[in-house]
Amino acid sequence: MAHDAPQATGSGKLVIRNIGLLLSGALEKPILDADTIVAENGRITGIGRWKDVNTDGATTVVDANGTTVAPGLIDSHVHPVTGDWTPRQNQIGWIDSFLHGGVTTMISAGEVHMPGRPRDVVGLKAMAIFAQRAFWTLRPGGVKVHAGAPVIECEMVEDDFRELAAAGVKLLGEVGLGGVKDGPTARKMVAWARKYGIQSTIHTGGPSIPGSGLIDKDVVLEADTDVVGHINGGHTALPDDQIRCICEGCRRGLELVHNGNERAALYTLRTAREMGDLSRIILGTDAPAGSGVQPLGVLRMVSMLSSLGEVPAEIAFCFATGNTARMRQLDCGLVEIGRAADFVVMDKAQHSAGKTLLDSVRLGDLPGVGMTIIDGIVRTQRSRNTPPATKVPDLVGR
Numbered sequence: 001m002a003h004d005a006p007q008a009t010g011s012g013k014l015v016i017r018n019i020g021l022l023l024s025g026a027l028e029k030p031i032l033d034a035d036t037i038v039a040e041n042g043r044i045t046g047i048g049r050w051k052d053v054n055t056d057g058a059t060t061v062v063d064a065n066g067t068t069v070a071p072g073l074i075d076s077h078v079h080p081v082t083g084d085w086t087p088r089q090n091q092i093g094w095i096d097s098f099l100h101g102g103v104t105t106m107i108s109a110g111e112v113h114m115p116g117r118p119r120d121v122v123g124l125k126a127m128a129i130f131a132q133r134a135f136w137t138l139r140p141g142g143v144k145v146h147a148g149a150p151v152i153e154c155e156m157v158e159d160d161f162r163e164l165a166a167a168g169v170k171l172l173g174e175v176g177l178g179g180v181k182d183g184p185t186a187r188k189m190v191a192w193a194r195k196y197g198i199q200s201t202i203h204t205g206g207p208s209i210p211g212s213g214l215i216d217k218d219v220v221l222e223a224d225t226d227v228v229g230h231i232n233g234g235h236t237a238l239p240d241d242q243i244r245c246i247c248e249g250c251r252r253g254l255e256l257v258h259n260g261n262e263r264a265a266l267y268t269l270r271t272a273r274e275m276g277d278l279s280r281i282i283l284g285t286d287a288p289a290g291s292g293v294q295p296l297g298v299l300r301m302v303s304m305l306s307s308l309g310e311v312p313a314e315i316a317f318c319f320a321t322g323n324t325a326r327m328r329q330l331d332c333g334l335v336e337i338g339r340a341a342d343f344v345v346m347d348k349a350q351h352s353a354g355k356t357l358l359d360s361v362r363l364g365d366l367p368g369v370g371m372t373i374i375d376g377i378v379r380t381q382r383s384r385n386t387p388p389a390t391k392v393p394d395l396v397g398r
């Protein structure tokens with residue numbers, strides 16, 4: 001497990017050449033006409049054909065060998081605690097394992113598995129600030145974990161949100177996992193959070209583990225969080241008519257998670273597509289959870305939604321990259337000049353029936369990850385977790 005300096009970025013010049021297929025992460029143009037990416041000091045500075053971009057002075061050269069490059073995947077819904085350890089299933093190294101599944105950024109939906117988690121106001125604020133600081137400094141394997149997501153309690157006042165924001169907290173944990181489970185109180189606190197620049201999400205559906213509760217469509221719509229957290233349940237989903245009410249009753253993000261109800265995820269996807277609202281779909285795992293830790297969870301969602309939801313694979317990848325980045329105001333997730341140089345390099349898995357990577361995902365197979373790059377630094381080569389990629393990129397020079 002590599003421990004980086006706080007917010008470490010690559011200080012050199014990275015060139016990725018011989019890209020067979022470049023996915024942008026952007027729904028409006030998911031495939032780019034380019035075979036080369038240049039990044040300097042961890043930021044994308046060039047995208048185009050080899051002969052047209054300035055590759056002079058590269059300090060790291062990756063030959064993609066005709067494979068597919070996409071923005072690093074973003075898991076919109078995780079429950080970290082501290083370090084690269086989860087007490088939920090008592091596993092270490094879970095974040096590093098996700099990196100091998102192509103995930104380069106994670107968003108905490110609350111550090112709810114902390115043993116002895118404090119629920120008094122001063123305690124929950126202290127824990128949120130601690131988690132924000134700790135994951136700002138520690139990046140397991142290089143993965144960017146946006147953590148420090150307090151779970152709101154009824155005793156909180158507006159000043160608590162001002163204080164949290166001033167201390168660097170930018171997220172709320174899932175509304176409903178703490179004492180606040182009613183619409184009016186949730187709405188008041190979510191508005192306070194928004195006033196101070198803190199993003200919010202909510203636990204949608206039945207209780208996930210003993211101790212959590214039901215949050216139905218009325219509470220979700222009244223709370224008006226920025227993201228409708230796991231609209232497909234975590235695991236227990238709301239009835240279809242309630243899911244449709246939420247999709248139609250607000251303009252907020254519609255988050256689909258691996259550890260939810262897959263049929264409800266497909267229903268939400270179809271509803272959003274009918275509404276012309278695919279930009280609202282974002283993906284997460286909701287791991288670690290009772291159903292464990294899924295290093296390939298985001299890839300599995302991409303493949304499931306593409307194959308069973310009849311969405312082109314290049315669009316399904318946008319749900320896990322550009323959509324999330326835009327909704328969460330992240331500087332990664334899109335292959336665009338100025339964005340963070342975070343990439344996953346993939347190819348179709350060996351012996352997949354698909355003719356290409358996109359074809360294989362559309363058939364329900366998982367791609368093989370051949371390399372991950374974060375902030376312009378090569379973090380991993382052939383994945384230890386995905387099925388083996390047919391072709392893998394080479395690190396040809398540094």
Ligand SMILES: [Zn+2]
Pocket residue numbers: 174202203204208229230234
């Ligand atoms: Zn939840």
